[in-house]
Amino acid sequence: MRADLPPRRRPIEGAGLNILLLTSEFAPAMGGIGTYAREIAAAASRLGAKVTVVAPDYARPTHDDRSLPFEVVRFRGGLHSMRGLPRKIMLTRRGVRSDRYDVVHAADWPFFIPLALSRWRTPARVLMTVHGTEINETQTPLKRMAIRGAGVFGPRTEVVANSRFTETLFRERFAVDPARISAINLGVSEFWFGAQRKRREIRLAHRLPEDRLVMATVARITRRKGHHLTLAALSQLPDNLRQRITWLVIGPDGEADYVGELRKAASQVACDIRFLGPQTNEAIRDLYAASDFFCLTGLPDTSGRVEGFGLVYLEAGAAGLPSIATDIGGVPDAVLADETGILVPPSVESISQAIAEMAADRGLRAILAAGASAHARALSWERCAATTYGLAYSGKRTSADRSIGITA
Template identity: 65%
Template sequence: MNILMLTSEFAPATGGIGTYAREIATAAAGLGAKITVVAPDYSEVSQTESGSFPFHLQRFHGGLHSARDLPAKIFLARDRVRLEDYDIVHAADWPFFIPVALSRRRTKARLLMTVHGTEINETQTRLKRLAIHATDVFGPRTEIAANSRYTRDLFHSRFSIEPKRIHAIPLGVSDFWFGPRASRDETRKAYGIARDKIVMVTVARLTRRKGHHMTLAALSSLPEKLRHSIVWLVVGPNGEADYVGEFRDMVETSDCNIHLLGSLPNEAIRDIYGASDFFCLTGVPDPAGRVEGFGLVYLEAAAAGLPSVGTAIGGVPDAVLADETGFLAEPFPDAIARALVEMAEDNDTRCILASGASAHARSLSWERCASETYGLPPSKENTVFKTMTEKPFESQMHRKDSMPRKVSMGR
């Protein structure tokens, strides 16, 4: 199979779409596909990098997308689709949807477009809707890959195309997160954490929609003895300056044991996961229309055997299976507090959820994602694992009670 992928985000820029493009291309190459990735150069990428990927990487001059880049992307797509007989032309994110659609007549390839969540709401302005209609973006031969059931349903509610052309294909978790870590005691010692403390970790940009303030409000409401037994490690770069200042003020005036660690390399985060007891990220609805399309970070923590406390928003219920790999609460401090109490106080429950989290992470590999996205046959190893798993993800999706159960409001 010969695949052309066009993406507006890629390394060295950080972000979910760049991770998606790199990981699914790597997995597709591992399954035997020939894949070419066309990505921006950010005016600083080394020309010696091409050999570091198992796929062909072609750079174009550019950086993070803006509307003025669209004409250049249209010409880029028109030129690239004619270079070879591709079986699939894949627009990995929204900025390449119109360019790929306008190249439809220049290739016989199957056209594939991936939606991640937020861009579905952002394309609802009058001007963007007109552009989508005029260019027939979701016309014949175009299929949509959504990163969760939530994203699939949101897309279907906004655009009138046949449901059979919209597929919910959850993301995967990299093998890196299953890799070796420093010992639990060694990492705790490095961060000054006693062995008897319960460690809760959050990894996310410090921005309002990620809900750090909601977690802190819930943590602050816990009984004093339990509250003082928990150490909260907060990892991630700063977001909006006003929110960061507000949150830091909240931390300073609380009596909770909180370590604001800022940005850390993935190796350090992996070590922290190994020293922690559970993961917590309590996102909140964003009035600006940004959504949590999936929640890959929950899977990365799960790969280290961490159950999660999350909020039942967006596509999070595909990343955290309620009462199987963690607890899902409504995005309110009292509901989150009840989930924290149950996770922190009940070691047996935490262990059971940890086992489920690890199994769920292993079932959602990038290889599985690439196989479902492109129609590639899975490897023998992935097939064997699925036959050994009692409740693989697809069986969860097709149960009669297909939406996971949320943690109850009462005890």
């Protein structure tokens, strides 16, 4: 065993494990990291651990914190900027000394340097989670110099990646002992497995006839999410098939010029396309129940942003929807090719063929839907928390009242 590594802990009972989780994104801000921080903290708490989350207050009331199964300590601030780094350094230094923590976990990169500078002040395990895009964003000379100077990924630091893709990307960018890096997929909340309303009722409310094939997309309308690829693929379908499909586009607007172009192009395609905007988790779950399959066709982004995992595919799968997805980033961990969905290259022809295949074959949809539901069921947040922190886990899900879904 390497001298600079903490001993690998056997699974332990959660009672008595004391975890400090540091995050620069948390409710009420919506995003993948905020979802990760909240869900893994809640799951660890359900497994018996004591969890304290340190998060920004966004200059807004945080009364909802009292309903959470863990303690939330708010600091004055918002989404990360480098101006806030000195405050995070002092906050982390005080935090690790305020209690006898067994684990100190930086849920996102803005807390990596603060935690690295404080790790010698605590005997706790030191964890840092990488999500994908930030690995590329930290490759500028100034940021790499800061990372090296602070010894961010030095002794005693364990790195958790959210997918095999993110793990590989991290290894390519940073020379870190592979023994200190592990890929642990995200989880799916129990929330997404339930439906409060019946399919027929939801379809009636949205004026969707029973014979319509409904395809749902949940994502921020931005170029890298590939809505334009899906639209072009629909336009290539035979008229009789395309006119049987309703495409529900759910999510907030991204770049104004891109959204304008997409809406204009959609108005020229002979297909029932509905831009529903951002929706609550409950509304999204209902729309999943009214749909036949899910489709999100992201594409590689020249800016360096990547799809580190693809949690939304699993949420759709939990609701019983198979997926059509493009084979980019960490998506293959979320959508298992020919088991939970159809995985294709990010090309219009491939996507069009996949839509035609999914729409035409009810039996295929049923087989892939069963696989998608089973895959989502296996990837619980309890499993994610247990694997990350070394907690004992029976393999059984526990219920949670709420979940933060993501539409970005």
